[in-house]
Amino acid sequence: MRKYLARRAMYAAITLIGVSVTIFIIMRVLPGDPLVAILGVEGHARMTLADRERIMADLGLSAPLPVQYVHWLRDIASGQLGKSFFRGETVAQQILHRGPISAEIAILSLFVSWLVGLPVGILSAFKPNSIPDGVARALSVLFIAIPGFWLGMLIVLALLFWFGYKSPLVIVHLWEDPWQNFQIVVGPAMVLGLAQGAYIARMSRSCLLEVIGDDFVRTARAKGLGEGLVVMRHALPNALLPVITISGVLLGFVLGGSVAVEQAFGVPGLGRAMVAAVIERDIIVVQNLVLLYAVIFVVVNILVDISYAWLDPRIRYG
Amino acid sequence: MSTITTAGVPATGAGRTSLLRAVATEVVRFTRRNTLAAIGGFVGAFIIFVALAAPLLAPRDPLKADFRRMNRPPDAQSLLGTDQVGRDTLSRVIYGARTSLFVAFSAVILGTTVGSLWGVACGYLRGRFDLYSQRLMEIMQAFPDLILAMAISMAIGTGLQAVIFAIAITRIPFGGRVIRSVALSVREMPYVEAGRANGGSALRIMIFHVLPQCIAPYLVLATTHLGVAIVIEAALGFLGVGVPPPTPTWGNMLADSITALVPPWWLAFFPGLAITITVLAFNLLGDGIRDTLDPRLSPAFLRMMAGGRRS
Numbered sequence: 001m002r003k004y005l006a007r008r009a010m011y012a013a014i015t016l017i018g019v020s021v022t023i024f025i026i027m028r029v030l031p032g033d034p035l036v037a038i039l040g041v042e043g044h045a046r047m048t049l050a051d052r053e054r055i056m057a058d059l060g061l062s063a064p065l066p067v068q069y070v071h072w073l074r075d076i077a078s079g080q081l082g083k084s085f086f087r088g089e090t091v092a093q094q095i096l097h098r099g100p101i102s103a104e105i106a107i108l109s110l111f112v113s114w115l116v117g118l119p120v121g122i123l124s125a126f127k128p129n130s131i132p133d134g135v136a137r138a139l140s141v142l143f144i145a146i147p148g149f150w151l152g153m154l155i156v157l158a159l160l161f162w163f164g165y166k167s168p169l170v171i172v173h174l175w176e177d178p179w180q181n182f183q184i185v186v187g188p189a190m191v192l193g194l195a196q197g198a199y200i201a202r203m204s205r206s207c208l209l210e211v212i213g214d215d216f217v218r219t220a221r222a223k224g225l226g227e228g229l230v231v232m233r234h235a236l237p238n239a240l241l242p243v244i245t246i247s248g249v250l251l252g253f254v255l256g257g258s259v260a261v262e263q264a265f266g267v268p269g270l271g272r273a274m275v276a277a278v279i280e281r282d283i284i285v286v287q288n289l290v291l292l293y294a295v296i297f298v299v300v301n302i303l304v305d306i307s308y309a310w311l312d313p314r315i316r317y318g
Numbered sequence: 319m320s321t322i323t324t325a326g327v328p329a330t331g332a333g334r335t336s337l338l339r340a341v342a343t344e345v346v347r348f349t350r351r352n353t354l355a356a357i358g359g360f361v362g363a364f365i366i367f368v369a370l371a372a373p374l375l376a377p378r379d380p381l382k383a384d385f386r387r388m389n390r391p392p393d394a395q396s397l398l399g400t401d402q403v404g405r406d407t408l409s410r411v412i413y414g415a416r417t418s419l420f421v422a423f424s425a426v427i428l429g430t431t432v433g434s435l436w437g438v439a440c441g442y443l444r445g446r447f448d449l450y451s452q453r454l455m456e457i458m459q460a461f462p463d464l465i466l467a468m469a470i471s472m473a474i475g476t477g478l479q480a481v482i483f484a485i486a487i488t489r490i491p492f493g494g495r496v497i498r499s500v501a502l503s504v505r506e507m508p509y510v511e512a513g514r515a516n517g518g519s520a521l522r523i524m525i526f527h528v529l530p531q532c533i534a535p536y537l538v539l540a541t542t543h544l545g546v547a548i549v550i551e552a553a554l555g556f557l558g559v560g561v562p563p564p565t566p567t568w569g570n571m572l573a574d575s576i577t578a579l580v581p582p583w584w585l586a587f588f589p590g591l592a593i594t595i596t597v598l599a600f601n602l603l604g605d606g607i608r609d610t611l612d613p614r615l616s617p618a619f620l621r622m623m624a625g626g627r628r629s
Contacts, residue, residue, distance in 0.1 A: 011456075014453065015453070015456050015457055015460055016460075018453065018454070018456075018457035018460075019457050019460050019461070022457055022458075023469065026469055026470060026473045027469070027473060141598065141601065141602070142594075142598065144601065145545065145594050145597040145598035145601055146594050146597075147549050147552055147553065147590065147593055147594065147597070149553060149556055149572070150552075150572060150586075150590030150593065150594070153572065153575075153576060153581075153586050153590070154586065154587070154590070157581060157583060157586055160580060161580075161583070252462040252463065253462070253463075255462040255465065256462035256463050256464030256465050256553075257464065257553075259464060259465065259468070259553075259557065260464065260553040260556055260557060263556065263557055264556075264576070274465070274468070275468075275557050275558070275559075278468050278469070278472045278557075278559055279558055279559065281472065286469060286472065290461065290465055290466075290469050293461070293462055293465050294460045294461050294462075294465075297460055297461070297462060298460050
């Protein structure tokens with residue numbers, strides 16, 4: 001087990017280094033001159049050569065690329081993550097300020113997805129091809145197809161139209177005013193949670209149906225257990241592993257999707273910061289935020305893998 | 319590889335009519351066995367038709383502003399209403415289908431093809447090339463799709479090609495992974511061995527013996543990823559980093575609608591409905607094609623594979 005953990009951690013470290021190099025390359029090599037990106041073609045043309053060089057040096061963009069990369073790693077190690085071109089704050093400050101809101105949304109949506117998806121999946125698997133099963137499957141297909149940001153827009157519009165209600169637009173942290181904070185995060189969390197819940201319902205249904213055909217389930221039935229006990233005590237624990245995996249995979253969907261959903265709800269989270277930075281072409285902010293998203297995604301999926309060993313003693317890691 | 323049972327190919331020389339008939343019977347059989355997927359297919363075909371025939375179908379010029387008719391709710395003159403500068407929403411939704419489908423199809427075909435060829439090479443050649451390629455694909459998959467697409471389209475500029483390219487890159491590892499596993503199993507088959515024994519070069523065997531076996535999974539992959547690509551395109555447009563305005567795309571229309579203080583409901587509703595119906599249609603079709611062509615790509619099988627590798 002310890003050996004397995006060490007190997008996984010090493011692979012993850014390699015992946016993350018690769019990820020950082022990839023982002024760095026995307027941000028520096030592809031666009032040509034970053035100054036054009038920051039100032040626009042016209043603004044760039046209006047400046048003198050000396051000005052350009054001075055600004056590039058100020059931004060730390062005139063050093064050779066490998067040196068810039070090392071500087072970035074140093075910024076990461078120092079915990080500051082570099083400075084925004086346009087705002088006076090470091091990326092770390094931005095993350096600390098806006099991150100909690102986005103994290104709350106992601107975690108709350110995870111709860112929603114399990115609370116909605118799992119019971120629906122179990123209900124479906126209890127009586128496959130019945131009417132409730134049909135309704136549940138139709139709904140899950142529908143929620144997989146609906147873009148979250150559109151659903152979010154419709155919810156915001158409906159609340160505004162019928163109740164004249166608008167959720168707060170400023171950042172209110174959980175520890176400042178829990179009720180205000182809840183109003184901010186509940187909408188995006190529901191939208192993202194329902195979409196994930198649709199996948200979870202689908203997955204738990206098909207896994208349960210597979211397991212229910214197994215011998216040990218037949219044995220449980222044969223010894224006279226009620227159907228409820230058979231499913232909840234015997235079948236369910238064995239069907240849950242793939243559902244946990246898909247939940248980890250879906251995190252990628254939540255991280256990406258939350259960017260658009262935050263925009264739809266007007267939530268001032270990390271996703272909005274990402275969109276603003278992309279539109280302003282704030283290279284330093286974008287590269288750090290993309291790295292953050294990737295790190296979260298990779299680390300969570302490793303945790304999911306490791307949780308396998310805890311949950312399923314049959315799995316041994318060499 | 320007995321899974322490729324598309325009986326749509328009749329004996330040669332039988333003529334055109336019998337080919338048509340064979341295709342027709344196959345469609346009827348598919349419809350009967352998989353009604354939902356067939357409905358998805360017909361709706362998808364209809365949307366493709368709308369996209370192709372946009373200039374004939376659209377009642378008005380999608381770019382022409384009409385300041386006498388701004389912000390009109392749906393009425394007889396403009397069935398889905400008009401936007402803040404008086405452009406006809408129905409025409410814009412119809413033309414939006416053009417852009418969205420063009421971007422999605424190009425991106426999926428490009429990404430899945432590159433990924434599949436890469437996957438064939440990985441699975442067949444194995445060794446060090448495979449090892450490094452796998453690490454590279456892992457790195458590509460470490461980014462959430464939309465985030466990677468945003469970063470790439472920011473780097474190479476927002477234009478139609480940039481968006482296609484950005485979405486295509488996010489599709490590469492999916493094609494690579496699945497096709498690699500197919501190639502891994504195909505390379506052990508006797509006929510491939512026979513090809514090697516006959517002195518065929520690696521390239522020749524990959525092209526003539528391994529690649530044909532990848533067509534079915536390729537089709538399945540491509541259809542299932544169409545929906546994802548459409549959503550990513552719409553999200554990019556919605557976030558203002560997609561195909562630049564005034565080109566009508568569904569995402570751009572949604573982005574336009576929320577610039578108003580109180581967005582008119584028809585501007586927010588219809589483009590999103592178009593996205594949802596399109597994605598739904600292609601997802602249903604994709605599921606059906608998967609069940610028919612390649613049961614190995616069903617969730618149950620993939621789970622088994624994952625479990626097999628882990629234990």
